[in-house]
Amino acid sequence: MRIVAYFALDKNSKTTSKMKTFTKALMIMFAMLMCSCADKSNDAIAQTTLPQKMYITIDGVSQPATLYNNAATQALIAKLEEGPVTVTLNSSGGFEIWGALGFSLPTSNEQITTQPGDVILYNGSNICLMYGTNSWSYTRLGHIDDLNDSELRSFLKAGESNIEVTLSLQPVSPQPTSNTLVIYYSYTNHCHEIAQSLIEQIDADVLRIYPKDKNQQYEANGYAIGMQLLNTINANPNSADSYPEIDPVSVSLDDYDTFFIVTPLWWSQMAAILQTYLFNHGAEFAGKKVGLIVSSHSSGISGVVADAERLIPNADWMGEALWINNANHGNRATLIQNWLSDINYSDISTIIKDINADNHSGLSGIYNLNGQKLTTIPSNGIYIENGVKKIATKK
Numbered sequence: 100m101r102i103v104a105y106f107a108l109d110k111n112s113k114t115t116s117k118m119k120t121f122t123k124a125l126m127i128m129f130a131m132l133m134c135s136c137a138d139k140s141n142d143a144i145a146q147t148t149l150p151q152k153m154y155i156t157i158d159g160v161s162q163p164a165t166l167y168n169n170a171a172t173q174a175l176i177a178k179l180e181e182g183p184v185t186v187t188l189n190s191s192g193g194f195e196i197w198g199a200l201g202f203s204l205p206t207s208n209e210q211i212t213t214q215p216g217d218v219i220l221y222n223g224s225n226i227c228l229m230y231g232t233n234s235w236s237y238t239r240l241g242h243i244d245d246l247n248d249s250e251l252r253s254f255l256k257a258g259e260s261n262i263e264v265t266l267s268l269q270p271v272s273p274q275p276t277s278n279t280l281v282i283y284y285s286y287t288n289h290c291h292e293i294a295q296s297l298i299e300q301i302d303a304d305v306l307r308i309y310p311k312d313k314n315q316q317y318e319a320n321g322y323a324i325g326m327q328l329l330n331t332i333n334a335n336p337n338s339a340d341s342y343p344e345i346d347p348v349s350v351s352l353d354d355y356d357t358f359f360i361v362t363p364l365w366w367s368q369m370a371a372i373l374q375t376y377l378f379n380h381g382a383e384f385a386g387k388k389v390g391l392i393v394s395s396h397s398s399g400i401s402g403v404v405a406d407a408e409r410l411i412p413n414a415d416w417m418g419e420a421l422w423i424n425n426a427n428h429g430n431r432a433t434l435i436q437n438w439l440s441d442i443n444y445s446d447i448s449t450i451i452k453d454i455n456a457d458n459h460s461g462l463s464g465i466y467n468l469n470g471q472k473l474t475t476i477p478s479n480g481i482y483i484e485n486g487v488k489k490i491a492t493k494k
């Protein structure tokens with residue numbers, strides 16, 4: 100505005116053309132100075148971030164986010180100092196997962212075009228984690244560090260619903276809620292669906308393993324990349340360098356005594372990504388109950404079983420591995436149910452729950468004494484609620 104007024108003044112003055120040129124040059128320099136000052140002040144606003152990181156944990160993986168310095172983030176930090184907050188978010192609009200925080204934060208809304216990775220406050224009480232762009236009146240909270248677009252989509256489970264997200268000031272080890280942990284890797288989501296079917300039938304925590312490099316297309320060039328990864332492992336299976344990098348995992352296996360491993364079959368072997376996790380943690384399964392489920396298109400699974408036995412040499416295997424292939428994947432719930440019965444999983448879990456029944460507040464849910472999960476407290480008889488034995492009597 101100031102520059103426009105100066106031009107107007109110059110137009111009406113009786114200065115020589117030389118002076119006019121000089122004046123114009125001065126004005127251009129002034130305008131450039133103004134622009135650079137404006138840029139600097141915008142940068143200063145954008146760069147007013149806090150040294151305190153916020154951690155966003157999904158499926159056992161914690162990612163740091165840089166927080167902007169504003170009233171909303173200061174209130175958020177005060178809230179998180181009381182302890183981590185877990186929210187359930189849903190994908191929406193092809194650009195975000197979002198949902199209610201359960202509390203309100205002070206807003207300083209402005210029209211924003213979001214970038215992937217932005218952490219946004221919407222309407223004062225909703226958090227949005229962006230994997231795409233959207234223009235709206237939002238309050239900025241921060242930005243997830245160091246993930247490219249495809250890593251973000253994978254971390255935020257873009258497109259999925261009911262995503263459990265924990266916000267905290269430190270990376271969190273998820274609190275175990277069960278004695279059983281389901282560990283899986285999935286490239287095209289078959290094993291994801293199998294793991295979902297499994298946890299619908301048993302009381303278990305779940306850990307998904309992700310590759311560090313999320314841009315790989317393992318099926319490209321006739322599945323050549325998957326083969327390359329396996330060849331590297333096979334050439335030197337005892338060296339950590341042979342295994343593809345995976346995202347860090349903060350789950351402690353000490354908290355569990357029973358595990359289910361769900362893996363895709365690649366070239367008649369265990370998918371390389373899951374091999375990395377088991378290579379790093381194989382010794383921690385010693386003496387523990389482990390069940391194996393393998394998903395393939397059609398190939399038999401003996402090679403995968405051999406890989407599992409090599410990587411977890413001292414497991415107490417729960418029966419034969421379950422093979423789910425392309426032809427019977429749709430029937431996976433029944434296959435899993437029958438297999439759990441074949442390997443006597445309910446007996447195993449009943450014994451464990453009975454032993455722990457007197458005082459194990461880590462067990463969530465209601466069970467009868469056969470270890471079967473109940474949806475409601477029985478009107479009469481003994482049951483176990485959150486690991487504590489209780490008696491219901493009819494009045």
Ligand SMILES: Cc1cc2nc3c(=O)[nH]c(=O)nc-3n(C[C@H](O)[C@H](O)[C@H](O)COP(=O)(O)O)c2cc1C
Binds near residue numbers: 284287322363399
């Ligand atoms: C690199 C690679 C190699 C594969 N090799 C085989 C194979 O040798 N035999 C087979 O039946 N299926 C093979 N498959 C198919 C997968 O085993 C099958 O689609 C599985 O259900 C994938 O699980 P996911 O969707 O959880 O990743 C391969 C898949 C990939 C990506």
